[in-house]
Amino acid sequence: MNMHALQEATFYKSSYSDHQGSCVEVALESGAFGLRDSKLTDSPVLAVSTHHGRAFVEAVKQGRFR
Numbered sequence: 700m701n702m703h704a705l706q707e708a709t710f711y712k713s714s715y716s717d718h719q720g721s722c723v724e725v726a727l728e729s730g731a732f733g734l735r736d737s738k739l740t741d742s743p744v745l746a747v748s749t750h751h752g753r754a755f756v757e758a759v760k761q762g763r764f765r
Contacts, residue, residue: 705728706744712724723736724736727749730749732747
């Protein structure tokens with residue numbers, strides 16, 4: 700996993716997020732999946748493998764964290 704690639708990656712937030720900045724952003728770059736707080740873009744990024752990142756997103760979509 701290339702965590703350094705996430706430093707220059709483009710992060711995206713969900714189209715479902717509100718306009719007050721209360722959401723997380725994600726990036727996929729060179730085998731790494733990054734998560735960060737949209738309000739704290741200079742804060743550390745949580746980096747996991749692409750496999751685990753996609754599994755996390757799928758679990759969110761399925762409502763497993765409600």
